[in-house]
Amino acid sequence: MPSTNADHPTNAAPAIEAVDLRKTYGSTVALDGLSLSIPRGTVYGFLGPNGAGKTTTMRLLTGLARPTAGGVRVAGVDAGDRRAVAPLVGYLPETPPLYEEFSAREQLEYVADLRDVPRELARERIERYLDRFDLAGDADRRIAGYSKGMKQKTAFVGTVLHEPDVLFLDEPTSGLDPRAARTIRESITEFAEGGTTVFLSTHILPVVEAVADEVGVLFEGRLVAEGSPGALRTRAETGEGTTLEDAFLAVTSDPQGDVDR
Amino acid sequence: MSTNLRSDLRHAARIGRAEYRRSLRRYTRDVRRLLGLAIAVLFFGGYTLVSLPSVLFLGRSARSLASIPYVGPAATAVPVGLLALAAFRTVERLGAPDEPDLLLTAVHPRAVVIGLIGAEIARLATWFGLPLVALSIAFALGLGALTVPLAAALVIAPVACWAAVWGYALGLAVLWLLRRLPSVRRLARAGGVLALVVLVVGSQFAARYAVEADLPVRSLLSALTVGPLVDYAALAFLGTPLERPASIGAVAVPVAALALTPVGLAAATRGAEVLWFADDVPRSDDSGATSSGGFDAPRPFAWRKSGRIAWGLLVRGVRDPTSFGHLIVYPFFVAPLGTTILSSSRDALGPLLAGAAAGFGVYLSGATFGLNPLGDDRRQLPLLLLTATSERTLVRGRLFAGLAVGGPIAALAPLATIPLGTTPLAAVALSAAGVGLCVAAGFLAPGLGAAYPIYEPREFWGGEAVVPSTLVTLVYVFFSVGGSSLGLLAVWYVVTSHLAVGADVAVALAVYVVLTAGVSYGAYRYAVRRYRRYSLE
Numbered sequence: 001m002p003s004t005n006a007d008h009p010t011n012a013a014p015a016i017e018a019v020d021l022r023k024t025y026g027s028t029v030a031l032d033g034l035s036l037s038i039p040r041g042t043v044y045g046f047l048g049p050n051g052a053g054k055t056t057t058m059r060l061l062t063g064l065a066r067p068t069a070g071g072v073r074v075a076g077v078d079a080g081d082r083r084a085v086a087p088l089v090g091y092l093p094e095t096p097p098l099y100e101e102f103s104a105r106e107q108l109e110y111v112a113d114l115r116d117v118p119r120e121l122a123r124e125r126i127e128r129y130l131d132r133f134d135l136a137g138d139a140d141r142r143i144a145g146y147s148k149g150m151k152q153k154t155a156f157v158g159t160v161l162h163e164p165d166v167l168f169l170d171e172p173t174s175g176l177d178p179r180a181a182r183t184i185r186e187s188i189t190e191f192a193e194g195g196t197t198v199f200l201s202t203h204i205l206p207v208v209e210a211v212a213d214e215v216g217v218l219f220e221g222r223l224v225a226e227g228s229p230g231a232l233r234t235r236a237e238t239g240e241g242t243t244l245e246d247a248f249l250a251v252t253s254d255p256q257g258d259v260d261r
Numbered sequence: 262m263s264t265n266l267r268s269d270l271r272h273a274a275r276i277g278r279a280e281y282r283r284s285l286r287r288y289t290r291d292v293r294r295l296l297g298l299a300i301a302v303l304f305f306g307g308y309t310l311v312s313l314p315s316v317l318f319l320g321r322s323a324r325s326l327a328s329i330p331y332v333g334p335a336a337t338a339v340p341v342g343l344l345a346l347a348a349f350r351t352v353e354r355l356g357a358p359d360e361p362d363l364l365l366t367a368v369h370p371r372a373v374v375i376g377l378i379g380a381e382i383a384r385l386a387t388w389f390g391l392p393l394v395a396l397s398i399a400f401a402l403g404l405g406a407l408t409v410p411l412a413a414a415l416v417i418a419p420v421a422c423w424a425a426v427w428g429y430a431l432g433l434a435v436l437w438l439l440r441r442l443p444s445v446r447r448l449a450r451a452g453g454v455l456a457l458v459v460l461v462v463g464s465q466f467a468a469r470y471a472v473e474a475d476l477p478v479r480s481l482l483s484a485l486t487v488g489p490l491v492d493y494a495a496l497a498f499l500g501t502p503l504e505r506p507a508s509i510g511a512v513a514v515p516v517a518a519l520a521l522t523p524v525g526l527a528a529a530t531r532g533a534e535v536l537w538f539a540d541d542v543p544r545s546d547d548s549g550a551t552s553s554g555g556f557d558a559p560r561p562f563a564w565r566k567s568g569r570i571a572w573g574l575l576v577r578g579v580r581d582p583t584s585f586g587h588l589i590v591y592p593f594f595v596a597p598l599g600t601t602i603l604s605s606s607r608d609a610l611g612p613l614l615a616g617a618a619a620g621f622g623v624y625l626s627g628a629t630f631g632l633n634p635l636g637d638d639r640r641q642l643p644l645l646l647l648t649a650t651s652e653r654t655l656v657r658g659r660l661f662a663g664l665a666v667g668g669p670i671a672a673l674a675p676l677a678t679i680p681l682g683t684t685p686l687a688a689v690a691l692s693a694a695g696v697g698l699c700v701a702a703g704f705l706a707p708g709l710g711a712a713y714p715i716y717e718p719r720e721f722w723g724g725e726a727v728v729p730s731t732l733v734t735l736v737y738v739f740f741s742v743g744g745s746s747l748g749l750l751a752v753w754y755v756v757t758s759h760l761a762v763g764a765d766v767a768v769a770l771a772v773y774v775v776l777t778a779g780v781s782y783g784a785y786r787y788a789v790r791r792y793r794r795y796s797l798e
Contacts, residue, residue: 064362065539082370083265086368090366093362097363099360101283101287101290110279111363114272116268158363
């Protein structure tokens, strides 16, 4: 689990802090003045239609891309300081970053080594996670022969092996069967209870409803709504029995100029 | 050593080991790759074995360093060649790591840079290490000084380090430039291939011209020799009969190389950061391109469904020229042969050019779209195989697309050589024969390609493309170039009355025609069957 040392200078800072973040590609504006302040231990559901700028946001927040303007701090550390930010974050992109020539065990040991997880501790964690995600029986098979769900689960384990302070998950339950999806949902909740901040981007709204403390909705590069799932449903004012899906459709079809909190 | 550097070196070693292991597993992943590997080992191994006695004799007969032919230019060419190789490999393959999101959120870019370079050195050592060691041992045995291989390795190490990091930095700079200037990138892709063709063909002519014109090659090369590099290379022969007094230059070279290596590494790391983090979304050159008017094939393509499929292939090919990367094999095989024939042509230049052009058209007819039909269609197969369009039509679409490229060359180029001395009769005959052979090649290629489809894209000039298996391409080159050469030569001999058509010649020609048509048609039927029986894995 992440560091909980209160004396550590970064522990007082929000887990994720983005100030007036802007990203352009030529004349195309991918992200326009995004500001976020996400407290530690929060599961933050990040929603938005296709092409809204979610992946761009995640890449900026992890330091994998440079903003055109604005700044990002992760656990108090400038995201541009890669050496300092690397141990603090785990990032699971939408396409699982796996080497198909490796087996799951080799892949995870490799990731643990790069993450400087001590060998014995890494082995203990790997065995535990492989078992938990029903991968133990196939752990020595090459990943090239894995199903989409098995690949996704392996990549998820690789992302959490070093128990980062902040987890960035891009569609982590995509392609998973209900059992595996539930295991990941439960893992997200457990990580959050242990103090990890989870930044969760997904289109599967029931997942967000189940695990998210806060929700942000991105539309055309701008944050158009933010709050708890319940508050978002209420503010969408779409009638009785409103779901998060209704709220999502409401705010992304008639976006307001300012963040609706 | 700082903590950061120590940490980066440890991560780099881990990345290098992982990348190298992945490469080895890719080389040996299936039977096709093992077969290709066996052929490469046989080819290069045989070449090395044949060279060993000559190298042994060279070592035995060497009295001084200066007596070894071209040692000065070679000593100069090695660092330049290593630098160029490193830059080329960076542009072609190593410019970005696989799974960058994983690596770049876990370790510092410097570790990734060192790891990738280390893995590439290990790969090169695997391919070329054994032959080089064998040759240097043979030379050392001939010289009677077994220290030479070890000394040579020590001498080359600093230069190799310098070349590796600066070549990587140079390659990244080129990639950065290509990213900033998409139009240059498009031009470089086409121009790069063209430049390679010109280089291969031009080198053949240049070598022949140098010999025939009695150019002062030695003085030219000595002018290009860098003295300190030769002095430094001579250090590999310390304590041997080839030893010569050390100079200041000999010491300055490794000192400079070692001093510049960290600078190069810093430049490469900086370049990597700029390239890998500056623009996060890899966008293809034509991501903003638009098309209007829908899919409207022109005549004659519009007449039949296979023609419309052919038109679709042509349009996609023009929009993504990297899919034609495999065509580059042709000049490598034909240029040495072609220039030899051309130089001995005397007054037959016109007919030879006519035949060569027709042969080139034949090659293109099959190679352009036919050598990896299932692999090219891999993503569309679930759609294609569930439509009412027959498999035969799909294969014919590829055939017609290839003919649309190669056919006009085979048909028109021989006629264009009439002003160069080809008789009208010979030009028309070669043109007609070329068109016929184009059809045969068009039928042959999909069969060969369907026998071993390649589904995975691979890096090619900074982009990814699914290109045919090298083995399939080589087999096709062998059959199409060999077969068409035979046919076109026979036609030329017949129409120029150099060959009297008696019963034996007629039988031979008939056998040739039947074999060509039969094998090609059989290959076509096989391709259709592979499509029909294809099942998604």
